[in-house]
Amino acid sequence: MAKVYTIHDIAIRLNISKSTVSRALRNHPDVSKETKQAVFDMAEKLNYQKNILASNLASKSTNLIGVVIPEIARQHFFAQALSGIQKVAKENGYIVMVCQSNEELQEEINQVRALVNSRVAGILISLSKETNSFGHLQEALDRNIPVVLFDRGTDQLEVSQITVDDYKGAFDITQHLIDQGYSNLAHLSGPMSLSISQKRYNGFIDALKNNGLNSAEAVVYQCDNLSLDAKEAVDRLLSMKKQPDAVFCMSDYMAIQVLKHLKDSGLKVPQDIAVAGFAGDPITELMEPQISTVEQPAFDIGVQAAKRLIMEVETEDKETLGFVNKVLPTKVISRSSTVK
Amino acid sequence: MAKVYTIHDIAIRLNISKSTVSRALRNHPDVSKETKQAVFDMAEKLNYQKNILASNLASKSTNLIGVVIPEIARQHFFAQALSGIQKVAKENGYIVMVCQSNEELQEEINQVRALVNSRVAGILISLSKETNSFGHLQEALDRNIPVVLFDRGTDQLEVSQITVDDYKGAFDITQHLIDQGYSNLAHLSGPMSLSISQKRYNGFIDALKNNGLNSAEAVVYQCDNLSLDAKEAVDRLLSMKKQPDAVFCMSDYMAIQVLKHLKDSGLKVPQDIAVAGFAGDPITELMEPQISTVEQPAFDIGVQAAKRLIMEVETEDKETLGFVNKVLPTKVISRSSTVK
DNA sequence: TTGAAAGCGCTAACAG
DNA sequence: CTGTTAGCGCTTTCAA
Numbered sequence: 001m002a003k004v005y006t007i008h009d010i011a012i013r014l015n016i017s018k019s020t021v022s023r024a025l026r027n028h029p030d031v032s033k034e035t036k037q038a039v040f041d042m043a044e045k046l047n048y049q050k051n052i053l054a055s056n057l058a059s060k061s062t063n064l065i066g067v068v069i070p071e072i073a074r075q076h077f078f079a080q081a082l083s084g085i086q087k088v089a090k091e092n093g094y095i096v097m098v099c100q101s102n103e104e105l106q107e108e109i110n111q112v113r114a115l116v117n118s119r120v121a122g123i124l125i126s127l128s129k130e131t132n133s134f135g136h137l138q139e140a141l142d143r144n145i146p147v148v149l150f151d152r153g154t155d156q157l158e159v160s161q162i163t164v165d166d167y168k169g170a171f172d173i174t175q176h177l178i179d180q181g182y183s184n185l186a187h188l189s190g191p192m193s194l195s196i197s198q199k200r201y202n203g204f205i206d207a208l209k210n211n212g213l214n215s216a217e218a219v220v221y222q223c224d225n226l227s228l229d230a231k232e233a234v235d236r237l238l239s240m241k242k243q244p245d246a247v248f249c250m251s252d253y254m255a256i257q258v259l260k261h262l263k264d265s266g267l268k269v270p271q272d273i274a275v276a277g278f279a280g281d282p283i284t285e286l287m288e289p290q291i292s293t294v295e296q297p298a299f300d301i302g303v304q305a306a307k308r309l310i311m312e313v314e315t316e317d318k319e320t321l322g323f324v325n326k327v328l329p330t331k332v333i334s335r336s337s338t339v340k
Numbered sequence: 341m342a343k344v345y346t347i348h349d350i351a352i353r354l355n356i357s358k359s360t361v362s363r364a365l366r367n368h369p370d371v372s373k374e375t376k377q378a379v380f381d382m383a384e385k386l387n388y389q390k391n392i393l394a395s396n397l398a399s400k401s402t403n404l405i406g407v408v409i410p411e412i413a414r415q416h417f418f419a420q421a422l423s424g425i426q427k428v429a430k431e432n433g434y435i436v437m438v439c440q441s442n443e444e445l446q447e448e449i450n451q452v453r454a455l456v457n458s459r460v461a462g463i464l465i466s467l468s469k470e471t472n473s474f475g476h477l478q479e480a481l482d483r484n485i486p487v488v489l490f491d492r493g494t495d496q497l498e499v500s501q502i503t504v505d506d507y508k509g510a511f512d513i514t515q516h517l518i519d520q521g522y523s524n525l526a527h528l529s530g531p532m533s534l535s536i537s538q539k540r541y542n543g544f545i546d547a548l549k550n551n552g553l554n555s556a557e558a559v560v561y562q563c564d565n566l567s568l569d570a571k572e573a574v575d576r577l578l579s580m581k582k583q584p585d586a587v588f589c590m591s592d593y594m595a596i597q598v599l600k601h602l603k604d605s606g607l608k609v610p611q612d613i614a615v616a617g618f619a620g621d622p623i624t625e626l627m628e629p630q631i632s633t634v635e636q637p638a639f640d641i642g643v644q645a646a647k648r649l650i651m652e653v654e655t656e657d658k659e660t661l662g663f664v665n666k667v668l669p670t671k672v673i674s675r676s677s678t679v680k
Numbered sequence: 681t682t683g684a685a686a687g688c689g690c691t692a693a694c695a696g
Numbered sequence: 697c698t699g700t701t702a703g704c705g706c707t708t709t710c711a712a
Contacts, residue, residue, distance in 0.1 A: 001482060001483065001484045002482035004483060006705055006706085007705070007706070008705075008706095016682075016683085017682065018683090018684095018705090018706080018707095019682075019683060019684080019685095019706095019707080019708080020681085020682055022705095022706065022707060023682090023707090023708095026707090030681055030682085031681070031682080032681060032682090035681080035682085049453075049456065049457050050457065050705090050706080051397075051457075051459065051704085051705050051706070052457055052458050052459065052706095053393050053396050053402070053458075053459055053704085053705080053706090054397050054688090054704065054705035054706040054707090055705075055707075056393050056688095056706090057391075057393045057394050057397055057688050057690090057704090057705080057706070058687080058688050058705075058706040058707040058708080059688085059707055059708085060688065060707090062393070071419075072419045072422065073416055073419030073420060073423070074419070074622075076414070079411075079412045079413030079414070079419075080413060082412065083413070083440070086439075086440065095437070095454055095458060096437075097435070097436075097437050097438075098437075098438045099426075100423070100426065113389075114435055116389065117389050117390065118393075118435060119391065119393055142341065143341065143344060144341045256623075256626050257626060260626050260628070263628060282414075283596075286596050286597060287627075288603060288628055346688095346689055346690085347689070347690070348689075348690095356698075356699085357698065357699045357700075358689090358690080358691095358699090359691080359692080359698075359699065359700080359701095360697085360698055360699075362689095362690065362691060362692090363691090363697095363698090370697055370698085371697070371698080372697060372698090375697080375698085390689090390690080391688085391689050391690070392690095393688085393689080393690090394688070394689035394690040394704090395689075395690050395691075396690090396704095397688090397690070397691090397704050397705070397706090398689075398690040398691040398692080398703080398704050399690080399691055399692085399704085400691090400704065
């Protein structure tokens with residue numbers, strides 16, 4: 001087993017003090033050029049690796065960023081956002097720890113606690129669908145650990161939030177459906193506990209109203225579970241007296257499944273019924289027909305959220321920094337699933 | 341900002357020593373029941389949270405497990421495996437740090453170094469497609485940090501490996517294609533630097549031979565890049581003098597894209613040409629036609645790899661523990677993309 | 681520009 | 697069963 005060297009070893013060999021080595025390694029301004037070079041050389045020679053544990057303990061700060069997301073699988077969005085986060089973290093010398101809440105509040109609480117215990121410098125989180133209390137996040141804040149919400153936010157917590165314009169995205173794609181001549185729209189929504197479900201629902205409803213359509217009669221099938229039973233949903237839509245001619249799903253994953261079951265039921269998309277999703281998952285482009293969706297700047301959300309978090313972590317005067325509430329634009333991608 | 345209490349605070353209040361508090365908290369056998377209770381109560385009252393940094397530094401061990409995977413997005417397999425890893429880690433009191441190599445060796449090296457620097461207890465890794473040197477892993481091993489490979493292994497390193505029977509999976513699905521009456525098979529393989537590409541290729545070739553088919557003439561389109569240019573690949577297959585009647589893709593993601601382009605080219609699947617994938621991604625079931633694939637026990641791979649790693653971490657006598665090389669079974673899922 | 685000394689919060693012998 | 701004493705490896709005053 002290879003010997004692990006410490007600043008002590010370097011100091012001894014160079015016949016200087018530990019403190020000087022420590023300073024040199026951190027490129028501290030008041031260490032002479034020569035000393036620094038000597039230290040660097042020796043560090044290189046010994047393959048010295050700083051013990052981050054000790055460093056963090058002594059400096060009472062860490063280079064860790066905790067990320068909590070509902071789930072990685074099945075949601076291209078989160079994977080993309082995560083990439084954005086990792087890029088920014090890396091550029092700034094932070095390491096990210098990723099946790100999944102599996103859409104469960106209790107699990108989210110556990111993960112946040114674990115992160116706080118690991119003394120992360122800050123937390124980036126996208127709330128689980130069950131999250132209706134925020135004590136776990138407040139605990140982090142109380143310990144002076146900044147928290148930034150991304151994508152799935154809440155107005156019950158005073159923290160920075162980077163989200164997407166879910167309302168407008170939903171409004172726009174609904175308008176798109178109407179523009180395409182569909183008039184009897186249905187919406188498969190997500191659990192109303194989720195801010196994004198609410199906003200997308202509102203966008204849908206308002207677009208109907210805006211076009212003089214009877215929003216009260218609009219068919220809305222609410223799925224408390226994000227992975228809905230698509231077959232059941234489709235059967236229900238098809239059994240209505242006034243069958244919808246278009247269905248806007250709150251997620252691409254729902255749309256993919258709905259599309260399948262509609263086709264299995266013998267309907268033609270988009271002739272008999274149009275299908276639209278939300279998220280901009282690349283897989284929508286590979287379906288037949290290609291599915292119209294609302295593109296989100298997933299990677300950019302990650303980037304912005306991470307940048308903001310790091311700023312909050314590194315700013316002494318949090319008071320005057322305040323909080324930011326950034327809403328990024330969405331864009332309708334019109335494809336053949338909604339264009340007759 | 342809330343005060344963060346330490347064992348010192350508890351000790352003072354209870355008028356006992358820090359060491360006793362430390363022991364009590366860890367449920368050390370030789371602390372009296374009463375003392376323990378008192379300590380627990382006080383800890384609870386103060387909302388004491390152990391400083392893991394300090395704990396780890398003092399004990400020279402951590403409860404961190406580092407995981408390095410090629411990429412999270414686009415590959416359901418890794419997300420699933422990760423879930424398995426997290427489950428086991430959690431059950432055993434470990435926290436996992438996930439890193440992506442983005443299929444790049446340099447990035448993989450950086451991530452492994454960062455993990456070693458963070459003093460992880462062990463590393464779970466699925467090699468990037470570029471990985472052809474193993475110095476970075478050797479460095480970890482030299483520091484007595486166990487490394488366990490999962491899914492994508494190598495025979496150039498003496499470590500435990502948990503993989504899937506790629507060879508047999510490929511062999512079986514090729515046999516399945518032949519059984520269905522296809523005789524002019526093509527294979528879209530991955531980069532040969534990847535053990536899984538090699539094994540799947542070998543399985544394919546051997547199945548052909550085994551059936552008296554001319555394996556030398558078999559069409560193999562090798563994609564150095566895992567995200568192949570499906571259009572180009574399809575065009576090439578279709579422009580052959582002797583057009584293949586079945587194509588076995590080394591990944592589901594490839595299969596999905598190939599399916600799309602084949603259909604765009606006016607071919608009927610599986611009548612004109614059959615398409616099979618590999619991985620068992622749930623999305624294959626939602627395609628039209630549903631895609632036949634080779635199911636891998638993704639979650640279980642994660643579970644087994646994590647269990648083994650933890651065992652290696654916690655065993656003093658590594659010598660007699662040795663290494664394990666576990667190959668989990670695969671299963672052909674026959675669907676309509678390969679059944680006329 | 682450098683060094684000495686104290687300490688981050690915890691664990692781990694060693695005594696008692 | 698409990699306390700004392702040393703650290704873990706690094707950062708950070710405070711002096712020099």
